[in-house]
Amino acid sequence: SQTIHQWPATLVQPVGSPLSLECTVEGTSNPNLYWYRQAAGRGLQLLFYSVGIGQISSEVPQNLSASRPQDRQFILSSKKLLLSDSGFYLCAWRGSPIGETQYFGPGTRLLVL
Amino acid sequence: SQELEQSPQSLIVQEGKNLTINCTSSKTLYGLYWYKQKYGEGLIFLMMLQKGGEEKSHEKITAKLDEKKQQSSLHITASQPSHAGIYLCGADIRGGTSYGKLTFGQGTILTVHP
Numbered sequence: 001s002q003t004i005h006q007w008p009a010t011l012v013q014p015v016g017s018p019l020s021l022e023c024t025v026e027g028t029s030n031p032n033l034y035w036y037r038q039a040a041g042r043g044l045q046l047l048f049y050s051v052g053i054g055q056i057s058s059e060v061p062q063n064l065s066a067s068r069p070q071d072r073q074f075i076l077s078s079k080k081l082l083l084s085d086s087g088f089y090l091c092a093w094r095g096s097p098i099g100e101t102q103y104f105g106p107g108t109r110l111l112v113l
Numbered sequence: 114s115q116e117l118e119q120s121p122q123s124l125i126v127q128e129g130k131n132l133t134i135n136c137t138s139s140k141t142l143y144g145l146y147w148y149k150q151k152y153g154e155g156l157i158f159l160m161m162l163q164k165g166g167e168e169k170s171h172e173k174i175t176a177k178l179d180e181k182k183q184q185s186s187l188h189i190t191a192s193q194p195s196h197a198g199i200y201l202c203g204a205d206i207r208g209g210t211s212y213g214k215l216t217f218g219q220g221t222i223l224t225v226h227p
Contacts, residue, residue, distance in 0.1 A: 006155075032212055032213050034213075034214070034215075036217075043115075043201070043217045043218060043219040043220055044156075044201070044203070044215075044217040045217075046214055046215065046216075049212055049213075049214055051212055057212075059214070088153070090155060090156065092156075094213045100213065101146065101158055101161050102146065102158075102203070102213060102215060103158060104148070104155040104156040104157075104158075105155050106154060106155040107153070107154065107155050109153065
């Protein structure tokens with residue numbers, strides 16, 4: 001069966017510090033991968049998606065970047081964190097065929113001070 | 114304005130009562146997904162609807178997609194404290210080569226009092 005992991009679970013970082021959040025998927029090949037941010041515990045905003053290794057599309061202009069160095073690994077990064085980057089970051093995966101369900105990881109809570 | 118509107122934003126019910134959460138879009142819903150979330154945790158997939166008029170049930174939760182594919186409802190029968198959490202609808206409103214990108218509603222916070 002498929003499993004999705006995210007780490008760390010919680011992170012407290014000072015403003016201006018770098019960031020690296022990792023997401024890995026097990027039990028599937030060539031998944032579509034997604035990074036979402038959830039603010040104030042409510043709706044999700046899509047940040048990035050990837051349909052293959054090295055293929056990244058950004059949905060909104062921001063201080064963050066994403067990379068996909070391996071088929072089942074998706075990384076969210078920043079060179080210098082802003083206060084507004086605080087939030088709950090969720091990674092998700094989906095199989096390639098249209099209509100496949102999107103499954104979410106446990107999330108990383110980021111607090112920038 | 115939100116592309117997906119969920120209502121109500123919050124709901125408090127007594128255990129055993131029925132309740133309905135709505136998700137409305139001004140655009141065609143090519144795929145509609147319902148998720149449940151406990152605070153600080155990931156989203157748990159509940160159901161996916163794709164065809165107009167489609168209805169699916171799992172235990173005491175039923176979801177429907179209207180014929181025009183612009184509105185979905187989630188109905189819980191005889192609610193229990195275990196149903197409490199945040200319910201989110203997510204939808205593919207772009208169709209075609211959207212690569213599965215989902216737009217989400219703002220969520221409905223459900224509280225069930227014993």
